[in-house]
Amino acid sequence: MTSPAPDRNRPIGERHVKVWFRFTPREGWLPYDREGLWGVTVGPDTARICNVPFLQDGVAEGDVVRFLTDAHGAHWAAERVEPSGNCTVRVLPVPTGPLGRSAQAVHDRLAPFGLGGETFSPELPLVALTVPADADLPAIKATLLRGQAEGWWHFEAACVTDAWRAA
Structure with missing residues (x-):
C-alpha cells in the first residue's frame, strides 16, 4: 500500500527525516498500512516527531522515536x-451535522484551546490535533464530548497521557 495523501512537504532543514510507521489497517476505515511523519534527528537512530499523525496510534507530536534504517534508506x-x-x-x-464537512469549523470550535493540527484532505475532512501537555484537558474533553453528543463530529483520542485519562 502507498502512504496516505496528502504527502506533507518536507520541513526546511538538513536534520529532518521521514519516519515511517507500519500498522494494521482498521476495518471500515482508511486502507493504509503505513504513515510517514517528519522528525528532527536527535541522535543517530532517534528523531523527535514534528507533525501530528492521522493514522498511527500511540504517538504524538514531540515524542522521540527510535528508528531502523532499511537498505533503501527508509527510516522505520x-x-x-x-x-x-x-x-x-x-x-x-459529521457531514449531516451542524458543521457539515467543514474541517475549518472543527478548527474554529477548538481554536480557543490553542490546538495545532492538520486536515487530511478536502474529500476527507479528518482533523488531527496535537493537545499540548499543559492544555486545559478537562475543558477540551468536555468540548469534544459535547460536540459528539450534539452531532458535530466523531472523535478519537489516539495517543493520551495519564493526565488526559484523569481529566
Whole structure:
C-alpha cells in the first residue's frame, strides 16, 4: 500500500527525516498500512516527531522515536523512547451535522484551546490535533464530548497521557 495523501512537504532543514510507521489497517476505515511523519534527528537512530499523525496510534507530536534504517534508506519506527506529554486527538465532522464537512469549523470550535493540527484532505475532512501537555484537558474533553453528543463530529483520542485519562 502507498502512504496516505496528502504527502506533507518536507520541513526546511538538513536534520529532518521521514519516519515511517507500519500498522494494521482498521476495518471500515482508511486502507493504509503505513504513515510517514517528519522528525528532527536527535541522535543517530532517534528523531523527535514534528507533525501530528492521522493514522498511527500511540504517538504524538514531540515524542522521540527510535528508528531502523532499511537498505533503501527508509527510516522505520521501532519504538517510542521519550513521550512528549502531548496527546493526539482526531476529529471527523459529521457531514449531516451542524458543521457539515467543514474541517475549518472543527478548527474554529477548538481554536480557543490553542490546538495545532492538520486536515487530511478536502474529500476527507479528518482533523488531527496535537493537545499540548499543559492544555486545559478537562475543558477540551468536555468540548469534544459535547460536540459528539450534539452531532458535530466523531472523535478519537489516539495517543493520551495519564493526565488526559484523569481529566
